[in-house]
Amino acid sequence: MFKKKKGLLFILLLFLMSFSGTVFAQTNAPVPKIDSGDTAFVLISAGMVLLMTPGLAFFYGGMVRRKNILGMLMQCFIIMCVLSLQWVLYGYSLSFSSGNGFWGDLSWFALKGVGLDPYPTYAATIPHQAFMIFQAMFAIITPALIIGAFAERMKFSAFLIFIILWATFVYDPVAHWMWSDGGWLKKMGALDFAGGTVVHINAGVAALVTALVIGRRKGYDNKPTPPHNLPFTVLGAGLLWFGWFGFNAGSALAANGLAVNAFVTTNTAAAAAGLSWAILEWLHNGKPTIFGTVTGAVAGLVAITPAAGFVNAGSAIIIGLLVSVFCFLMVGIVKPKLGYDDSLDAFGVHGIGGIWGALATGLFASKLVNKDGANGLFYGNPHQFIVQLIAVAITIGYSLVVSYILYKLVDAVFGVRVSEKDEVIGLDLTQHREGAYTLVE
Amino acid sequence: MFKKKKGLLFILLLFLMSFSGTVFAQTNAPVPKIDSGDTAFVLISAGMVLLMTPGLAFFYGGMVRRKNILGMLMQCFIIMCVLSLQWVLYGYSLSFSSGNGFWGDLSWFALKGVGLDPYPTYAATIPHQAFMIFQAMFAIITPALIIGAFAERMKFSAFLIFIILWATFVYDPVAHWMWSDGGWLKKMGALDFAGGTVVHINAGVAALVTALVIGRRKGYDNKPTPPHNLPFTVLGAGLLWFGWFGFNAGSALAANGLAVNAFVTTNTAAAAAGLSWAILEWLHNGKPTIFGTVTGAVAGLVAITPAAGFVNAGSAIIIGLLVSVFCFLMVGIVKPKLGYDDSLDAFGVHGIGGIWGALATGLFASKLVNKDGANGLFYGNPHQFIVQLIAVAITIGYSLVVSYILYKLVDAVFGVRVSEKDEVIGLDLTQHREGAYTLVE
Amino acid sequence: MFKKKKGLLFILLLFLMSFSGTVFAQTNAPVPKIDSGDTAFVLISAGMVLLMTPGLAFFYGGMVRRKNILGMLMQCFIIMCVLSLQWVLYGYSLSFSSGNGFWGDLSWFALKGVGLDPYPTYAATIPHQAFMIFQAMFAIITPALIIGAFAERMKFSAFLIFIILWATFVYDPVAHWMWSDGGWLKKMGALDFAGGTVVHINAGVAALVTALVIGRRKGYDNKPTPPHNLPFTVLGAGLLWFGWFGFNAGSALAANGLAVNAFVTTNTAAAAAGLSWAILEWLHNGKPTIFGTVTGAVAGLVAITPAAGFVNAGSAIIIGLLVSVFCFLMVGIVKPKLGYDDSLDAFGVHGIGGIWGALATGLFASKLVNKDGANGLFYGNPHQFIVQLIAVAITIGYSLVVSYILYKLVDAVFGVRVSEKDEVIGLDLTQHREGAYTLVE
Amino acid sequence: MKLIIAIIQPHKLEELKKELYETQVNLLTVSEVLGHGRQMGVTEVYRGVKETGNLLRKLRVEIAVNDNFVEQTLKAIIKGARSGQTGEIGDGKIFVLPLEECVRIRTGEKGGTAIG
Amino acid sequence: MKLIIAIIQPHKLEELKKELYETQVNLLTVSEVLGHGRQMGVTEVYRGVKETGNLLRKLRVEIAVNDNFVEQTLKAIIKGARSGQTGEIGDGKIFVLPLEECVRIRTGEKGGTAIG
């Protein structure tokens, strides 16, 4: 069976040599001016966004039971691996090359023509590949958000196939609609600064779908199982907050005033939401928790994502304060009532938070903050709110349907859920044959 | 009780809408030149400083007993939330608007007039809001340093009020004196590059005060309780060291030679102090410990903070080597003798380290390093040492008195210390109703 | 014995004052133009590389048994301390000052003449000290890589001496040959973008040597002891991946297209290698593991290090896919057969990965990517492959011999290995008199 | 009085407690243990090398009861800890030890009344 | 010989040890357990949902003693482990089991002399 492998590698080799060639074409094209400050900013930001996925791994990993943490970490890391490759091979092309209304073509397959000179359509002062790799980090973390929904019970093989399909048929198209040159949602005037719809609604809805179809964990009684290591969850939240500056401010694609505005609103919304959640718990349960506070902070980061470059700090406070109200209701009250098992609240936080954020952008957006943006309802432009509403509805609808289809497909072919016995023993031992901690030494 | 909340939110909404308006004024003001490199540097630095607070949370969290770690993490995170808001609402205005000798006025309330154009008085090449948010991170971590003193026994509600009051009546004024345009300590010629007095002495003294008035932990016998998770402490130290580059180098507010000097001295002092502490332990206890080494490194980072942009690497080594001597004596020998319970040595490290750093700046500062700085005693200017001495004395005195008053005030109204029973059960369960780790699964 | 200390400190003081003086000379030299973007990029990158050492500490620390984790963390942190000082005192001078063919002279002793103006020979747009401190981080992490080989059984004192000697007599010279102006390996045309030979082969070979001479751990039966905390290992891997962007992209010493290329190839190779390792495990053991995946990712980062600025993303994929094959064979099949105890596979991953990376640079390098680079075998220049081969051979040979000599020397004087009893009790208690976790509270 | 020690599968604890409560036995002490029994451990793999970890996570449940409670307690444990109808290898064991004395620290009460 | 098992509040260990030493009993074995007794657990809340964690952290202390030591050992345990004068719910229990044999691994000694 090593033979198999060898053959496979050989084919790859041949194929990739061609790939290698492809960079030729572009590197001696005419060279527009690269700004070192902007390039530094976008590259470091890309690094910070990359760090968010390990951050998410610990944010989620701390919440599950001890026997499943490696499963969570593994799913996040394999996503970093597989989608990094998917992106440079065809994901970026599908998402950002002109192509058709639905998605891009393969003209940028294997980064053909995606070189080190700026591609002004997307960013005039940084190398095209800098924009590409920055976007890659978004393509990585988005599917990773979903895994919170089906935590502790999904077969690794099925998960892997599902994620690749989802990235290709859900993420890439939606990114194309919203962010690519001539994407129709963008044309329609929809605003999404750093991914409220493309990233959070998209992933959140997929999370809801998968949670519903895969079903509840064995013995789930509408209560979260106590997190096996809350400090890990807090660590993850800290890394997420840090990385989110790259996510939102970096989306300005330049180290300018817009980036600063996004940075400030991001921090402000996270703070407001974290505090808001803590207060809600205080009122509702008598005590504020760190688990709630970090959940709120993340919800705030989610909600400000589409708005960061369009609203001011004041609006960021409102967006933050309210997102926790909505998410808290969903996570703490509605979900237990309905009884579905969105295990780590991927929908409750990212779905709900993303929807509120996208709509809030339609309320609070202001040309005073970003003249290339638009005014929202509260700045006298109700139309923008409608547009946002439509963009949200479309993203929800599309992600809902296609995620469902993909899930069913994978389930039919591979079977998505682990056996009850394996679920009881835990994913670490059954899916990966390793244990997270030694019990006796 | 959700009604209450709704009402509250509604009022906030109205209030904040006005806030929203305020950004108008400035965004179409004339635009001085923003430097993308400097802006990138300050923004990323701000992100790195933000990360220091979770870092501190783990640095402290690893030292406490298992039943109290969430309490530490929570205190750090809620500070991130509350003070981020305090800062954009009025903290920045109180600290940096001209105002009077004591503190600023509310002319920048809710960032009114604090826009995306440079404010040359503070930084000519980056948006004013970039300076504001960079400073915000300092306002966040400073109060967080204090919590090490009253760890494992303070009521969360009382803590929260105390911290807000302290930030408003201690941090904001002192920051105003030292860093604001026309602050009288600055006028007097006191040097504090990145916060030796404003941040570390200020917080360290408040720590001493609170430790003394809140009293010893139940069963404290002048010995540190064994840290429940030293790796967490080391992780925190690693994140602190990393973030401190943003803290000190970022304080140059531009990516220039000064920033480089601060970066180099910061790394050098941390290294010298870490090694020095290890050697002291070796001589004194026969073995060097990782706990001691990271404590020393942090002490070194503290000590170099006020000096980073005024001294050279050679001086940084001396400052680093000596700070560990002073802190080690305080933490390892004096404290146990005196028997007060500065539980995690917030004073022993930040107070002592900050004092030494501020004075050392008066010894080693050199115009060769920073022509806008001053020469210290060893460069033929004894006057500078006197000035530093005065600045230190004033900061100590002010923080001592006001921190005491605020503590007493909060204690009178809310009662600061948890019940003995709650202390025994631990803060995680009693203050937050959650547990850090599952014991049996 | 405190007297001893005092005396020692006093001497240091005197000595360092002179040092302090030395900065004089340079700070009023003529000032070439500093680019803020490049400076920001290199400084932040330096910070990211610094963070890699704590990252490595956790990567390794999670793998050892509970009784030895502090030992690993301590070794990494003390290296950060000692080598930071070694570097500013004489390491940088030995490595990068012109000197002779073997290594530099002491003309830059104590940073004499290493100032805040650019030193165009190495980097024309950033302060000389920025280049110096960026390089410092490489000098720190390289020896830290070795400790994985003799984990859980080396005396701390002996370790400390060994590391200082190794840094001085192995790292500094090899860095001089490859990277210094007029270094003979460089002159020979050898390519090493960010340290495949200087860092990874160098450290990897030293690891093999020490593993062989220090001997197997008590009770080692050709099986890895189960990692006591795999999540820590994953956390470390996450921080390493993040920091590696600074390591490789930062090595462009400017925020330009080259940096972007290095950033993209780095991420791509890590991803390909992580996936490749997982697939190998899947084929070979039936299940992919997170331990394997992160090991693969690190191997990929190692392999791309020398190539990052010379090859394109396509080649990065091949380099990544193959490095895992080689390392997997070494770690999973050859090592257990041979039965030597390279406890954490410092050689198996860094040695093998570095060798493959250095050779692969000779295969895939292309002037289309970097016109200042060279073409490799697959771009019609077999000569380059030969050159790489020679550079690899020389590095292996030199590191092998000198590491062995230094080890024997230290062993003769201090005795390198802890007593069997201490090994059984663990390094944390016996070498540092502290415990990582409380068992009962 | 007897001290009953049951080694059970970790995920059976909730069921076990339910069953015990229904028989008025609701005082117990639980700890985590590693067990080696007939059940085969999962082979773990670290860096490509196989490890037969033949020790499995179990829970150790200690219950002190009066003699007249022993029978129903055993029944309850078996009911709660057995996998399915037939049971599975690894379901564990119950050990019954004679208990000479039981003291309630709070009150100093001794014997049968202290047990509950 | 008897094997005495005491389930106590975690924070009482130091006091307990003090008391025991004063009665020349200074060999013991401690482990962490979760206990379910009369004492109510604190209700934990995760993401707004309440969890009645009715299992509480306790320490399990094992002490093997010769018969003539049993009384004073029990006294010492009660003295050290009881909260205040009156004691509190949750202070725990002591179980005394008959111990047939005791062996010191180092020497192979058996019986009463091996116990100390």
Place this chain on the structure above:
Amino acid sequence: MKLIIAIIQPHKLEELKKELYETQVNLLTVSEVLGHGRQMGVTEVYRGVKETGNLLRKLRVEIAVNDNFVEQTLKAIIKGARSGQTGEIGDGKIFVLPLEECVRIRTGEKGGTAIG
């Protein structure tokens, strides 16, 4: 039947298991404990302050056997757990308790047959 409890040095577990298997005893339950015995603990130092941590990590091994197995089991434990020929302080103790009943949860079998 007897319940044998051995407190041993952690690193001796593998050897102990080997010895036990050779005497056909291969069912056991292990847990981590802290022990205070004659052996002196290592003095730990935190931030320059000394801590006499006199509790040491040990493993607690529980083995239920039929009476005719007791002798060889004790021998095996001593052989496997003793350090070197002479043994060292800290090697631990073995306690033998009478075991009245043993039940296999899976099958409900009782007594001697259930033990194995």
